[in-house]
Amino acid sequence: MAIDQDLTETQVIVVGAGPVGLLLAGELRLAGTDVVVIDTLTAPTSASRASTLHARTMEILDSRGLLEPIGDVPHETAGHFGGIPLDLGLPGPYPGQWKVAQTRLEEVLGEWAADLGADIRRGHELTGLTVTGDGVLATVRTEAGELSLRAAYAVGCDGENSAVRRLGGFGFPGTDAERELLRADVAGIDVPDRRFERKDGGLVVASRRPDGVTRVMVHEFGARPRPGQPSFEDVADAWKRITGEDIGGGTPLWVNSFGDASRQAAEYRRGPLLLAGDAAHQQMPIGGQALNLGLQDAFNLGWKLGARVAGHGTDALLDTYHEERHAVGQAVQSNVRTQALLLLGGPEVDAVREVFAELGAGENVRTHLAGLVSGLSVRHDVGEDGRGLPGLRVPAWEVTTSEGSATTLGLLRSGRGLLLLPPGEEARRAGLAEAAAAWGDRVRTVSAVSVGAGASGTDAPEGAVLVRPDGYVVWADGPGAGALDEALTRWFGPERPVAAPRARDSAGARTAPAEATPARTAAAVLDGVRRGVGAERLTGRTALVTGSSRGMGRAAAIRLAQEGALVAVHYHQDEAAAREVVTTVEKDGGRAFAVRAELGVDGDVDQLFAVLEEDLRERTGSTDLHVLVNNAGVMGGVAADEVTPEQFDRIFAVNAKAPFFLIQRALRNMPDGGRIINISSGLTRFANPDEIAYAMSKGALEQLALHFAKALGPRGITINSVAPGITRNGNPVFDIPEAVEQMAGLSAFGRVGEPEDVADVVAFLATDEARWITGSFVDATGGTLLG
Structure with missing residues (x-):
């Protein structure tokens, strides 16, 4: 069959070349994993789509050196919760929300992943997916015909209508949309800027960009979602009914709608198949939370899957992806459903909105809600007591070493873990550094001359901290802390193994491996003798x-x-x-x-x-x-x-x-x-x-x-x-x-x-x-x- 003649073997197949898939591909390449990314589209979409990045996502991009290529990014701390004004400013280097067009984000992530060696193939539609004894076999349709890809794992980052989710048999329970918000990018109109303005008949939003294009969004109270995508005429008619303004003479550049459907995959992993982003969860993209949630999925998954492919990560480590991100996804869906009710509900929710506005004026409530929206309040169960730093993201401390200064985010750019040793008792620091040396290929040890709060807004640590590649603290030195080597083993696998010595014959010479035959070249024999061997004396x-x-x-x-x-x-x-x-x-x-x-x-x-x-x-x-x-x-x-x-x-x-x-x-x-x-x-x-x-x-x-x-x-x-x-x-x-x-x-x-x-x-x-x-x-x- 032709399909057998066009077989590509790799380690991970990523389906979907949007921001989530591209970030995941880059993370896998940082871990040394071979990855092929496929996408149905023949070229990146030019549609505007999402444009808001929150504080946690900005930290993620910083920790991989991706903010500089994105360039100057406008931002503000003013946000909202269900259309009710909310100050999103929280301690950290990137408070508030940052405006980055999804097209620009995809461009930067795509270049980064490709530079790292990801194989990105557009115009490739996934049509079949079979779990085999040693991984997965994917059938792909292209203009040139059908081909197949074989890999150890496949990850669906292919959106709400995910082919991986469907072909992989993932359950996707939840509720269908009951309300929708129409939106369009329109050139050639002049309407006042509006921020979640509630009228008698519905809700309207208008924001004029520097290039003169205006994004409009409109919801009519009580309107049910329509089948298929709306036309610009639908948007203009609804806008006129609610505001009295005629925008029908404008030029639509992009039109779509989104509803308040709420669904989440019952499991994010089924053997060698995994889901991330909108493939794993569907929610109304209020305040950009859908895109940010997906990017944070990919960042959590990338290093874990890379470690599993490399052999030092375990299935238990890979399973923490579902355990951690499914819980985060549930929390986001809960707050998004609440926001959808506050935002799109009619006069019946006005009283509830007033109560929320009063509560949000209190600092405790404001901080709680801002933490939910920004992603900064996430705490994972990392096996500690749930107090202190373990389980939280590492603050962006300013770290000075004998070689210079960097933030903790900068110290994570290699994609490895980080053991940060702040100034303190030298014997203790030396002991911890020695204990971590056996994980030196996976964890970077940094002995600091000083550690300052910097832009983190958080005091410097009193003792050493161990940080995962995705920026979450999994161990902190101090009273009651577990053993460092136990934390290293749990999150980074066993100590780097020392291979058995090579066999020697009766004369004391090293022997070739059993599979060596006279037909093999000397180079092949030598390579076979060495592979995976070596006393690792360096x-x-x-x-x-x-x-x-x-x-x-x-x-x-x-x-x-x-x-x-x-x-x-x-x-x-x-x-x-x-x-x-x-x-x-x-x-x-x-x-x-x-x-x-x-x-x-x-x-x-x-x-x-x-x-x-x-x-x-x-x-x-x-x-x-x-x-x-x-x-x-x-x-x-x-x-x-x-x-x-x-x-x-x-x-x-x-x-x-x-x-x-x-x-x-x-x-x-x-x-x-x-x-x-x-x-x-x-x-x-x-x-x-x-x-x-x-x-x-x-x-x-x-x-x-x-x-x-x-x-x-x-x-x-x-x-x-x-x-x-x-x-x-x-x-x-x-x-x-x-x-x-x-x-x-x-x-x-x-x-x-x-x-x-x-x-x-x-x-x-x-x-x-x-x-x-x-x-x-x-x-x-x-x-x-x-x-």
Whole structure:
């Protein structure tokens, strides 16, 4: 069948490319999860739709660095509850409501998710969904025909008429609409601005935008919802009956209606199927609460589902998505139904409105209602006693470290958890940091010099706090607090496991895995031996590998990550290849990020470290660099009498000058006990007349190790040269069997080298086990130099 020929496999399918689906896709990518987003529409809608973001959603966007690309956003603290004025200002950095057109929000979220690697496919309609033994199989209709997607999980973010909800058999109990509000964006009319103005016959709202377009909304008391969408004539007629004003001559840009239906999925998760946003709950979008509720669903779900896919999250963790967000959804629906009655009810609710207005003037009631609308009052059951910080969102404290200042929201931008250690007893801080080290790939530990209230309006914490990736506190140090490791295990999975040692044969050599066969390549065997293995001797350390988007640099980056290091994957031009290395690392449970800079040009080192330090600070709270691997290099490939001065200068600029100044600059970031490894070449000991300039540059590189070793010995920093021989590097010559056979004959082992052969040597020199080796030339040519 054609469907079998067009099968795409991924880890999560997100159905719906609106704000909720795009935010979820970005969160999944931050967690290292492969995700495909499908949407029926061939292009993002230009309809205006929702335009209000509340305080909690603004905090969410800030914690992912998304407010800056959105740009300046008008806001006000004045809001309403069922049309009754209500001051929404509460302590925090973003009090009140903020006006962001949904079209702009979708644009920013879409670019963010795509930049993180989400595969967004428009013009793809979900037509079938089957739960299989290992996940889900989705059937999709496109203009080109039918295809299928296979994944471990599928999430419906596809609105009130969700195909995922329908095909997945989710119950959707509740009530149908009894009232409706007509609305339209109209150009070319001039009517007074009105804010929930109640007339004898109904309710009217008008708001003129800076571009001259006026949004009008109208409800006639007692009118029942009409089938289908209204026409502009319906809106204009109702407006005239209630206000006496004729807006029929205007130009409608968008017309729709919404009713007071109230429904909620009985469960947000059914095995590998999940719901978020309007797919999970339908309510009247009063005050923008529907959009905000959906975005907060996605933010709660993203890191949990990502953790489950990665393997360190449990089903119990994923189940907390339903437990937490279903309860929040019920509370929002309750307040929205109350608001709908106050807003759209006729004269019979006037007395109730007066009582609400009187109650809302009291600070306690105002604060309570503002907390409901803004989402700031949500407290999750995180297993503590329901008092203090645990269960609440983390306040936006101003945190100062030795490296600079940031808010707690800024410290969450990597998508990992946060252990914040405010100033206090050093022994206690050190003990907590040590306890959290085993979760270092999932939780960022930040030791603060000071913590201030900042814009949070909340006093700084007296002790350490543990924060989930979605910004909720799950543990706070102090009397009666549970053990930190128990909280870490519950929310972030078990300690990073140490794999069993590799098997050895009777001679003490490492053996290949049982599935290895003679038909497998040496690279495949080596990869099979390593995958998931490694003693993780570099946990808690950071590494920079230059030129690591391919070849030996790629293998070294992956190997160091397998040992537990956070690895900066440096590249010059091939961004796709660098991101593929990062993805490979993350799939194996490691941590890496890409950093771009051209070497061998003016300002190269400063450019590289400016980006590197920012990324390190974001991910670790410091700019410490523990391991530097100078791998990037260029070859000549021309006879000595044909080398031009420009070629010669370029070879030395990249192969010798750049490493010198990279070392010089890195030493400002490198703690005592660091490691520097320079990738040289067997050609410094083995003649090749076509590579004289290249061999000279590598000889200069080796001198760095010899002389720096003497200078750095007092700091316990080692520096060594690794000299590969003929190593498979993607050159087409390695595809010629006769050439490979000839090259293999130069090695004592009778084969050419694999990038992983060199990567193992690099990994060893980066560990504490190599602490007594410095200034050394390490022959990694496979015996080629034996003669």
